[in-house]
Amino acid sequence: MSIKKIIPYGDETLRQKSKEVTKISKKIQTLVHDLIDTMYAKNGVGLAAPQIGEHLRVFVIDVSTGKEPLNPIVFINPKIIQKSGACSSYEGCLSFPEAYTDVKRYANVKVKATGLNGKPFVMEGKDGSLLARAIQHEFDHLDGILFIDHCRSEFEANRILKEKGLKPIEEDKLLSEPEIEKELESLPTNPGDTVLPEQKSE
Ligand code: ZN
Numbered sequence: 001m002s003i004k005k006i007i008p009y010g011d012e013t014l015r016q017k018s019k020e021v022t023k024i025s026k027k028i029q030t031l032v033h034d035l036i037d038t039m040y041a042k043n044g045v046g047l048a049a050p051q052i053g054e055h056l057r058v059f060v061i062d063v064s065t066g067k068e069p070l071n072p073i074v075f076i077n078p079k080i081i082q083k084s085g086a087c088s089s090y091e092g093c094l095s096f097p098e099a100y101t102d103v104k105r106y107a108n109v110k111v112k113a114t115g116l117n118g119k120p121f122v123m124e125g126k127d128g129s130l131l132a133r134a135i136q137h138e139f140d141h142l143d144g145i146l147f148i149d150h151c152r153s154e155f156e157a158n159r160i161l162k163e164k165g166l167k168p169i170e171e172d173k174l175l176s177e178p179e180i181e182k183e184l185e186s187l188p189t190n191p192g193d194t195v196l197p198e199q200k201s202e
Pocket of ligand 1: 094137141
């Protein structure tokens with residue numbers, strides 16, 4: 001198993017759609033272990049296969065913190081079967097070193113996937129938790145969607161992208177999310193200059 005190079009934003013392959021996994025072969029097992037090793041090496045919360053150049057529907061997440069034991073969760077061929085509510089919070093992505101911006105997400109999400117053992121499972125992320133947001137973030141990568149496509153302020157996202165030497169928002173990729181936006185109207189906007197508590201990327 002090895003630590004892989006993470007494909008950076010600007011590389012068009014991040015916009016490709018990934019294919020379903022048909023069999024949990026040796027190749028998939030290696031891919032999963034590479035994802036886990038690379039996620040930990042880069043101190044991330046999650047990592048999706050296309051971020052290491054494999055266009056297969058696989059991602060890993062570990063939302064354990066501090067002294068908790070490591071708890072990597074493997075999602076193969078995930079399907080989001082329920083989503084509701086709205087939240088907004090700062091997110092980063094391992095393909096965007098040190099760039100964080102406020103993004104719109106569903107607060108609750110239920111996902112069905114297959115584990116590395118071949119068994120299906122259902123997992124729920126609730127109340128805008130890190131798990132709920134990470135599932136949506138990683139799932140998006142499999143469809144070529146990036147966190148900045150969900151940005152709450154295009155101006156603010158462009159400001160941070162520019163500061164980090166990254167190319168600006170791709171206007172045609174911005175998502176219209178009326179359901180989430182409507183619910184968010186009643187929530188306060190995160191102030192732009194908040195000091196982030198040990199922010200991690202996905
Ligand atoms: Zn990401």
